[in-house]
Amino acid sequence: MTDAQPSVLTERTGHTLVITLNRPGARNAVDADVATRVADALEQADADPGVRCIVLTGAGERAFCAGADLKALGRGEAPLAPGREHYGFAGFVRHPVSTPVIAAVNGQALGGGTELVLASDVAIAADTAALGLPEISRGIFAAAGGVLRLPEQLPRKVAMRLILTGDAMPAEEALRWGLVNEVVGASDVLPAALALAERIAANAPLAVQASKRLALGMVDGDLPHEADAWERNDAEIAAIGQSADAMEGIVAFLERRAPSWTAG
Numbered sequence: 001m002t003d004a005q006p007s008v009l010t011e012r013t014g015h016t017l018v019i020t021l022n023r024p025g026a027r028n029a030v031d032a033d034v035a036t037r038v039a040d041a042l043e044q045a046d047a048d049p050g051v052r053c054i055v056l057t058g059a060g061e062r063a064f065c066a067g068a069d070l071k072a073l074g075r076g077e078a079p080l081a082p083g084r085e086h087y088g089f090a091g092f093v094r095h096p097v098s099t100p101v102i103a104a105v106n107g108q109a110l111g112g113g114t115e116l117v118l119a120s121d122v123a124i125a126a127d128t129a130a131l132g133l134p135e136i137s138r139g140i141f142a143a144a145g146g147v148l149r150l151p152e153q154l155p156r157k158v159a160m161r162l163i164l165t166g167d168a169m170p171a172e173e174a175l176r177w178g179l180v181n182e183v184v185g186a187s188d189v190l191p192a193a194l195a196l197a198e199r200i201a202a203n204a205p206l207a208v209q210a211s212k213r214l215a216l217g218m219v220d221g222d223l224p225h226e227a228d229a230w231e232r233n234d235a236e237i238a239a240i241g242q243s244a245d246a247m248e249g250i251v252a253f254l255e256r257r258a259p260s261w262t263a264g
Contacts, residue, residue, distance in 0.1 A: 008037035013194060015052040015201035017045045020059055024044035028058040030079040030090045030112055034069075039091025046097040052201035052208065054097070055193045056120060057104035058113075061186045064103070064129065065090075070138075070253050079104040079112065089144030093119040094230070096218050098209035100200050104193035105129045106186065110168060115142060118149040120213065121179040124193045125171040130177060132168035134260025139249025139259065143237035148229050148245075154179060 003156040009020040019041045021028040038056075045051040058064040068089070081091040088094030089112050096119075103120035105113075107129055113130045117123050125131075133142040133150070141147055142163070151159040154177050162169060174180045184192045200208060212218070217225050240246055244264045252259035 005030075006037060007034045008041065009040050014198065015050060015205075016055055016194060017041065017048075017051045017053075018057065018194075018195040019045075020054045021065055022059045023083075024058070024060035024062065026069060027063035027108070028060075028113075029066045029069035029072075031069040031072040032077050032080060032082060035079055035081040035087075035089070036084075037091075039084050039087050039095060040095050041201075042092065042095055043208055043244050046099050051099060051175040052103045052205045053197035054099050054118065055104050055190070055197055056092075056101060057190055057193070058106050061107050061126070061128070061184070063107040063113070064105045064109040065113030065116055066108065067113055067135075070250055074250050074254055086120070089115060092116060093145045096216060096221065098213055098218070100197075100208060100212055102193045102197055102200075104189045105131075105171070105180065108168075108187045111135055111142065111146075112144055115144040115146045115149075117180070118145055118153060122196065124182045124184060124189055124196065125174060125180040126186040126189045127171055127183050128186050129171040129174075129183075130168040131171075132166065133162055133170070133176050134166040136164070137166045137249070137259075139238055139243065139245040139247070139255055139261070140237065143233055148226070150234055 005022055007023050008026055009022045011018045045054050079089055081087055093115050101120045103117045103123040105123055105125040109117055109131045111134055116135055134148045135142045147163055171183045175183045217223055245261050248259050
């Protein structure tokens with residue numbers, strides 16, 4: 001939190017709700033408190049007929065979201081909303097809402113940050129931003145939709161290179177491959193996202209929401225076509241999470257050293 005402010009801020013601008021991850025000192029990393037507040041904001045927005053679009057962004061210009069808070073993970077705290085764990089990482093990635101969501105990627109979006117972008121409908125990125133899935137360098141894998149959704153949203157070989165190397169993709173390259181819709185200067189990210197939100201909000205709201213549900217295959221607030229993939233995903237991460245390498249990845253990060261893998 002900053003200056004005693006909550007870890008997530010919400011602000012209504014016309015028919016748009018702006019949700020801001022507000023932990024710039026932690027690169028807007030997600031802990032249980034962030035996940036709870038994001039889940040609350042999404043639920044409230046989707047229940048409010050006056051909200052026709054949602055913009056998700058991060059505080060500051062350094063990072064959109066650095067993913068899960070590894071210090072919180074080290075304490076045994078998952079980046080999930082307690083009681084609503086089925087919503088997934090940040091209370092968002094497995095929590096589809098009918099209201100369109102625009103990711104305003106104001107800075108680095110690595111790990112869970114990229115997974116937030118993948119779960120959004122549209123993305124505007126700063127020219128200083130980069131996206132990627134570095135989890136495998138920490139002994140785990142991108143289990144919040146990264147490994148599942150990246151091959152759907154990029155050509156397979158482009159996606160596999162990101163998945164297997166953990167390398168980051170600069171914003172301009174992400175634009176080239178269609179991972180984001182537009183790249184603008186850092187100071188223009190939120191204004192560009194709000195302008196796009198206004199264009200969406202100018203259309204008939206019920207038709208917009210129905211269009212999103214049909215396009216994504218949403219049924220009763222869920223994505224049933226993803227169910228089998230998520231089941232396999234959860235089984236794999238449960239197994240990997242118990243490995244010595246997974247613990248080594250977290251400890252090495254906290255100790256600021258290179259990990260020593262044992263494949264155990």
